[in-house]
Amino acid sequence: MSRGRRTVLALSGGIGGAKLALGLSLVLDPANLVVVANTGDDFQHLGLSISPDIDTVMYTLAGINNPVTGWGRRDETWRFMEALEQLGGETWFRLGDTDLATNMERTRRLTAGDTLSDITADFCRRLGVRCRVLPMSDVVVRTRVKTGQGWLDFQDYFVRYQCAPVVEDFSFAGVESATPSRGFLAALADPALRAIVICPSNPFISIDPILSLRGVRDALRTSAAPVIAVSPIIGGQAVKGPTAKMMRELGLSVTAATVGERYADFVDGYVVDDRDAVGLSLPGVEIRATKTLMQTLDDRKHLARAVLDLADELSAS
Amino acid sequence: MSRGRRTVLALSGGIGGAKLALGLSLVLDPANLVVVANTGDDFQHLGLSISPDIDTVMYTLAGINNPVTGWGRRDETWRFMEALEQLGGETWFRLGDTDLATNMERTRRLTAGDTLSDITADFCRRLGVRCRVLPMSDVVVRTRVKTGQGWLDFQDYFVRYQCAPVVEDFSFAGVESATPSRGFLAALADPALRAIVICPSNPFISIDPILSLRGVRDALRTSAAPVIAVSPIIGGQAVKGPTAKMMRELGLSVTAATVGERYADFVDGYVVDDRDAVGLSLPGVEIRATKTLMQTLDDRKHLARAVLDLADELSAS
Numbered sequence: 001m002s003r004g005r006r007t008v009l010a011l012s013g014g015i016g017g018a019k020l021a022l023g024l025s026l027v028l029d030p031a032n033l034v035v036v037a038n039t040g041d042d043f044q045h046l047g048l049s050i051s052p053d054i055d056t057v058m059y060t061l062a063g064i065n066n067p068v069t070g071w072g073r074r075d076e077t078w079r080f081m082e083a084l085e086q087l088g089g090e091t092w093f094r095l096g097d098t099d100l101a102t103n104m105e106r107t108r109r110l111t112a113g114d115t116l117s118d119i120t121a122d123f124c125r126r127l128g129v130r131c132r133v134l135p136m137s138d139v140v141v142r143t144r145v146k147t148g149q150g151w152l153d154f155q156d157y158f159v160r161y162q163c164a165p166v167v168e169d170f171s172f173a174g175v176e177s178a179t180p181s182r183g184f185l186a187a188l189a190d191p192a193l194r195a196i197v198i199c200p201s202n203p204f205i206s207i208d209p210i211l212s213l214r215g216v217r218d219a220l221r222t223s224a225a226p227v228i229a230v231s232p233i234i235g236g237q238a239v240k241g242p243t244a245k246m247m248r249e250l251g252l253s254v255t256a257a258t259v260g261e262r263y264a265d266f267v268d269g270y271v272v273d274d275r276d277a278v279g280l281s282l283p284g285v286e287i288r289a290t291k292t293l294m295q296t297l298d299d300r301k302h303l304a305r306a307v308l309d310l311a312d313e314l315s316a317s
Numbered sequence: 318m319s320r321g322r323r324t325v326l327a328l329s330g331g332i333g334g335a336k337l338a339l340g341l342s343l344v345l346d347p348a349n350l351v352v353v354a355n356t357g358d359d360f361q362h363l364g365l366s367i368s369p370d371i372d373t374v375m376y377t378l379a380g381i382n383n384p385v386t387g388w389g390r391r392d393e394t395w396r397f398m399e400a401l402e403q404l405g406g407e408t409w410f411r412l413g414d415t416d417l418a419t420n421m422e423r424t425r426r427l428t429a430g431d432t433l434s435d436i437t438a439d440f441c442r443r444l445g446v447r448c449r450v451l452p453m454s455d456v457v458v459r460t461r462v463k464t465g466q467g468w469l470d471f472q473d474y475f476v477r478y479q480c481a482p483v484v485e486d487f488s489f490a491g492v493e494s495a496t497p498s499r500g501f502l503a504a505l506a507d508p509a510l511r512a513i514v515i516c517p518s519n520p521f522i523s524i525d526p527i528l529s530l531r532g533v534r535d536a537l538r539t540s541a542a543p544v545i546a547v548s549p550i551i552g553g554q555a556v557k558g559p560t561a562k563m564m565r566e567l568g569l570s571v572t573a574a575t576v577g578e579r580y581a582d583f584v585d586g587y588v589v590d591d592r593d594a595v596g597l598s599l600p601g602v603e604i605r606a607t608k609t610l611m612q613t614l615d616d617r618k619h620l621a622r623a624v625l626d627l628a629d630e631l632s633a634s
Contacts, residue, residue, distance in 0.1 A: 047364060047425055079394050083418030087443055089425070097414045101400035108364055108406070126404055 005194040005225070005315065006032045008308070009187045011136075013038045013206020014053045015070040015240055016232055016294075017199030018060035020307070021131075023300030024197070025061055027308065030130035032194070034187045035061070036180075038201070039116070039135045040143035040172050040209030043155045045093050048103040049110050050155075053206065054120055054135055055102055062127035070240060072099045092160050117181045132183065136210045139178040143205055144171045154205065163242040166249045170204055175212045188219045195311035196220060198229035198267065200292065202243045203259050204250075220266035226314040228269040228307050231256035234293055235275040256280060269310040271303070286314060322511040322542070322632065323349045325625070326504045328453075330355045330523020331370045332387040332557055333549055333611075334516030335377035337624070338448075340617030341514070342378055344625065347447035349511070351504045352378070353497075355518070356433070356452045357460035357489050357526030360472045362410050365420040366427050367472075370523065371437055371452055372419055379444035387557060389416045409477050434498045449500065453527045456495040460522055461488045471522065480559040483566045487521055492529045505536045512628035513537060515546035515584065517609065519560045520576050521567075537583035543631040545586040545624050548573040551610055552592040573597060577604075586627040588620070603631060 008028055010021050012035055021035045037053045044050070052071060059065035059073055066072045076096035085091045095103065102123065109119045116135045124133050143154040147165035157165060180188070187193070201207055211217050220227050233256045238244040244254045252258045256276035263270070269286045277289030290306045293299060325345055327338050329352055338352045354370045361367070369388060376382035376390055383389045393413035402408045412420065419440065426436045433452045441450050460471040464482035474482060497505070504510070518524055528534050537544050550573045555561040561571045569575045573593035580587070586603045594606030607623045610616060 046421055047428060073400075077394065077396050077414065079414035080397060080418050080421075083390075083415035084422055087418060087422045087440055089418065089422040097394070097396035098400035100417070101397050101404060101406065104363055104397075105401055105404045105406040111364060123404055 006192045007187060007190045008033050008195050008197060008311075009190075009193060009225075010035045010197040010199055011038075011201075011207060011210050012036065012053070012057055012199040013201030014041070014056040015060075017053075017201035017206065018057045018065070019294040019300050020197070020199045020230060020303055021057055022060050022297075023294070023302075023304030024307070025131045026297070026301050027304045028131075033131035034183065035131060035133050036136050036184045036187070036210060037133060038206045038209050039137060040141050040175075040205065041154055041158070042140070043142070043153065045155070046090065046095070047107070048095075048100075049107045050093075050095075050103050051106065051116065051120075051135065054116075054133065055099070058120065058124055058127065058129060058133050061124070061129040061131060061133065064127065072096050093155060115181075117183055134181050134183040134187075136180060136184060137178045137213055138181050139174065141175045141178045141209055141213070142173040143209055144173055145205075146170065158205075158242075163245060167204075167246050168249075170208065172209045172212050175209065176214070178213055180213045180216055184216075188216070188223065191224075193223065193225035194315070195225055195308060196223060196227040197307055197311075198227065198263060200230040200232040200239075202232060202238075202241055202246070203262050204243070204246055207263075217266060226268040226311040227266055228271060228311050228314075229260065229263045229267045230292060230303065230307060231259055231270065231272040231276060233259055233276060234273040239293065257282070260285065268314050271307055271310060286310065323509045324504060324507045325350050325512050325514060326507075326510060326542075327352045327514040327516055328355075328518075328524060328527050329353065329370070329374055329516040330518030331358075331373040332377075334370075334518035334523065335374045335382070336611045336617050337514070337516045337547060337620055338374055339377050339614075340611070340619075340621030341624070342448045343614070343618050344621045345448075350448035351500065352448060352450045353453050353501045353504070353527060354450060355523045355526050356454060357458050357492075357522065358471055358475070359457070360459065360470065362472070363407065363412070364424070365412075365417075366424045367410075367412075367420050368423065368433065368437075368452065371433075371450065372416070375437065375441055375444065375446060375450050378441070378446040378448060378450065381444065389413050410472060432498075434500055451498050451500040451504075453497060453501060454495045454530055455498050456491060458492045458495045458526055458530070459490040460526055461490055462522075463487065475522075475559075480562060484521075484563050485566075487525065489526045489529050492526065493531070495530055497530045497533055501533075505533070505540065508541075510540065510542035511632070512542055512625060513540055513544045514624055514628075515544065515580060517547040517549040517556075519549060519555075519558055519563070520579050521560075521563055534583060543585040543628040544583055545588060545628050545631075546577065546580045546584045547609060547620065547624060548576050548587065548589040548593060550576055550593060551590040556610065574599070577602065585631050588624055588627060603627065
């Protein structure tokens with residue numbers, strides 16, 4: 001790696017992205033890591049401003065994420081939800097007692113005029129997260145899903161209907177006028193940028209909202225730093241979540257190649273699982289095969305190192 | 318009691334009033350009991366619409382009140398508050414995990430346009446409360462306390478400053494234009510009214526807001542049903558809360574007589590503790606001495622019966 005090139009910018013959705021972000025935070029000086037989280041999943045519920053991907057990234061980096069659910073905090077309790085159910089409230093979106101505090105305090109501060117960027121930075125500091133976590137934008141962007149039963153708000157599709165409706169298309173309401181958050185723009189323009197990492201998150205609903213923000217895709221195309229994507233497809237399957245189901249419904253083959261092609265205009269390197277590397281090639285993209293399944297902490301660190309190694313090789317060449 | 322006179326209307330603040338309301342609910346057919354709770358204590362906090370006295374009455378009648386604190390639910394947990402504190406949120410007003418659900422769902426429904434009356438009725442039904450609990454008004458009234466350090470919002474005085482400031486006066490913002498809730502008006506006009514009970518609540522901050530609503534004091538003065546007050550002062554002391562401290566600061570003697578005089582223009586009967594009855598007389602008011610301290614469930618029922626007996630005697634005479 002070039003001397004002075006230190007900052008790593010990772011673009012992430014929820015669980016899979018957060019795992020790699022954790023790996024990166026453990027193999028880098030955390031001060032050199034900036035994680036930008038998708039906010040297309042954000043929504044209003046029970047009067048609260050809920051940011052699922054920011055929280056998953058933040059909780060994961062703080063070591064307080066719930067490894068069983070993939071969202072929320074570990075050692076969570078559900079007394080609020082139980083009492084809410086008793087009173088006839090809406091309980092389809094689960095909010096644990098401690099996770100609720102995050103959403104309440106975020107909502108209070110947003111209402112008071114603070115930005116999501118500032119609130120997230122404060123929460124991270126208080127939770128002991130040493131790298132920077134940023135929302136992709138401080139402007140509201142809302143992912144909607146076109147399905148056989150019409151357009152659905154994302155969380156209706158994702159949680160209420162458990163991804164059952166067949167997807168046809170996606171839209172990111174508000175994205176046309178949404179600028180990336182100031183910290184995201186600063187990271188993209190950082191002359192000390194060592195790499196931009198596209199985490200192994202759902203390409204349609206986690207990464208695409210970020211890429212659709214004004215100027216982001218162009219910034220990736222023209223960045224002096226290498227852009228490295230990690231495939232969310234392992235052995236022809238998605239590890240978790242609806243990625244594979246969506247790909248099938250959209251008529252796409254469930255392969256690392258399909259995802260790679262979506263990113264081919266801006267990535268320099270593509271890290272895929274050993275099982276998916278056979279015969280894979282993308283014009284102008286350096287492919288690197290390794291073990292990408294992240295079950296242990298060592299797996300996360302291994303993948304993070306593989307990503308950084310590829311980036312540094314591409315910088316040196 | 319006159320045949321057909323069945324409805325008992327009780328005006329209540331928090332803990333002391335709720336205890337008597339519970340007693341009344343146990344010695345009456347609950348269908349014949351209407352409890353009107355003070356809403357001057359209500360306030361907005363963490364984006365929530367909080368109604369402390371309604372909830373204390375409701376929880377008490379549902380048998381789920383916290384007997385230790387005098388507010389909130391029993392078997393409460395505090396994980397939300399702990400997590401909120403970790404994130405730097407405001408924790409001076411304690412909201413337990415299950416109590417929070419009440420406040421969240423109330424806020425959601427108020428925002429959706431439901432009345433506090435309807436919401437309270439639904440909550441009571443779901444919690445198994447068989448008598449009617451009503452807010453004194455569906456219009457916002459806010460108690461303010463004039464102190465040596467200026468006017469304070471009630472909950473700032475009451476919770477944040479723990480009643481430490483010396484009180485000089487009270488105001489009930491919005492009360493001039495606030496009409497009693499529809500159910501409260503209906504109960505006042507109910508031809509089957511057997512008694513109106515002024516519960517042993519703080520006269521300044523629990524009962525006065527109710528009395529100050531447009532038309533209420535006149536309705537009590539002219540009601541065909543007997544109006545019976547119960548003294549919150551026992552043996553020259555308040556059982557709980559700042560009543561005695563307030564009386565001293567206002568230059569009033571801490572006696573059952575002082576409280577009785579405040580109500581003398583509209584009460585027909587006044588139930589005081591045996592210890593406070595000596596020499597007590599109020600023109601035109603029948604005094605009844607009994608044990609008024611409510612430590613056990615039997616105490617609550619005993620006091621409720623004493624109140625109803627006095628009312629029925631006055632009706633018959």
